[in-house]
Amino acid sequence: MLKRLSGVILALLLSVNALSQVKLGKATLVGRDVSGTVEFFGGVPFAEPPLGPLRFEPPVLRTQLPPGTRNASAYGKACVPSTVVIGEPPAFSEDCLFINVYRPTGIASTAKLPVLFWVYGGGFGVGSSNKYDGKDIVSRSVERGTPIIYVNFNYRLGPLGFPQGQEADDRQALNLGVLDHIAALEWVQANIHYFGGDSGKVTIFGQSAGGILAGILFLDPQLGKLARAGIFESGVSNSDTSYAAARNEPVWKMFVEKVPSCAAIASSGHTFPCLKNVTTEEMTAAAIESAFEWNSLPWAPVIDNGPGSVFPGLSIPAHRLSVWNGERVIRSTSVLQEVCLNHHKLYHQFGVRHGSEVPYVYGQPPSTDSTGEAISTIVVDYWISFTVSLNPNDKKGAKRPEWPQFTAKNPALLRLEARNTTVIKDDYRKEPLAFLIKNAFVLRR
Structure with a gap:
């Protein structure tokens, strides 16, 4: 009887496992069932790891995986933060450009379901996709008879994702986190049909910094083709970041001064070669230390007008920006620091x-x-x-x-x-x- 029962259990497990598979070109992703009506496929790379010579470089899109079977049952590591993480921090790495998909269980690759694509917030200095579980959204979509697919991803944060200053501008190293966002959407365009999604029916939604990133996408008609609609929660494309990179030169200089290996050349205008060789730990410590000395958003998208620009020159003049935003960021940051330090x-x-x-x-x-x-x-x-x-x-x-x-x-x-x-x-x-x-x-x- 026990042998027969174990055989039934094994058969059920194999059945569930078979349902949670997707052929992605010549590769097979093995995901997992998360609620009986929803499947999850996570930790799928959408770009080459931005390590070594690829640090401070635009993402190198990766739309195909090597032949064979890949375990896609868990999220990949989160991108390195540039500020203190409140609560239990996830595992961090510079190798973090992963995408995740939640879909209704067992749908055919020909289903052509609409796609809801999430961009997390966190002031461009903290955040990760694993904090946002899309199973209940997908489950609800099935329950109401309008099934959809949910996707989220990681983008680079802090100085690794949003270098500031004239040197970054000269090296065309601005807005790397924005480019990560675009690469993830390009991955969706190339691959979401394998999961039963429709690449022509992508809606982006994001909160705070995620809303800003989503809004930036629609400033360029060409980039807007990657999604047909957007939902912006507490953040739009002109929120706090409508200025040129050179304005934030002091931010970059202060950050480099906190990196022991590169501090001596912080004002040289040639810091990137040195910074490409420091450890992740050294860079993270410097970013966190400098964040406490800067009462605003030190790392954020800025206006770029060169080849491949993604945030064109649509700056709000400084005097209008002051009226638009007042002292919201400065005061709210000061209040947050006081609350955190004094536990009011x-x-x-x-x-x-x-x-x-x-x-x-x-x-x-x-x-x-x-x-x-x-x-x-x-x-x-x-x-x-x-x-x-x-x-x-x-x-x-x-x-x-x-x-x-x-x-x-x-x-x-x-x-x-x-x-x-x-x-x-x-x-x-x-x-x-x-x-x-x-x-x-x-x-x-």
Whole structure:
């Protein structure tokens, strides 16, 4: 009896394993079942490891894998951060350019499902794809009869992903993290059909720095062909980063001064050859140390106008940027440092914190929120509906208000509340905006 039972269990395991396989050209990816209705394939390289001579270089796209079987049951390592990681840190490496796919279980390669492509935030200094589990989004899409595929990836962070200063500009080494994003989308264009996806129906969504990266993509019509739509959460392409690389020369100099092997040449304008030879640990320590001395976003996309530029010259003039952003970054950074160092309690007067929507978008609201599941289901349904039809109002899934298109004649917003999700007029900021415009000359820095 035991032998017969073990044979049945083995047969079931083999059956599940067989379902969680994808032929990727001449390679076979072996993923895993994550919920009975969703399969996961992770840790798939979309570019060559940016190591050695490829450090500080644009990604080298890798759309094919060597023949044979590859274990794709886990995420790859996260990219090296440039700031302190709060909570349990994942395993880091400079060899981090991996992509991950969640899809409905057992779909055919001919299914041509829409694709929802996530770009994580983290101020361009921290973040990793393994923090964002897409299984509940995909599971919900199956449940409501509009199945989709979810994809996320890693991009380089800090000085490894966003070198600053004139030297980086001269070496065409700007916006490497943006180029990683583009390479991941190019991988999707080349390979998502193997998973049953439709490369012509890709929607990007990102939060904070991820929203900025997603927005940058649509500044270039050619790059915009990699995706047909975008959802920007708390970040757009002109957020805090609309300036030339040379403006951040002090950031690069300060960083290099913290690298013992290269400190003596920090002001030379020829730091890259030295930095290409230091250890990952030395570079990470320098980035973290210098981050505490810089009250803004030290590592971020900047305007590039040379060959292969991805963030063209659409800068907001400095005085307008001051009115646009005020002292938000400087003050919020100072407050964050004080909170972290002194462990003050946060009270309800602080309002909804930046990034609070992300667990709800992923169908994973905090267990402490008694109404969280209801609002999360509504949000996920809006996102899935938009991914499938470019309209959040497909009337499938949870009952929810129609989300009207925002126009000059009808400036309507959707206010998301668990028991009172409703459409409101976008006039609640009228007086503060009028004050800023009236006093723009005084407020400019």
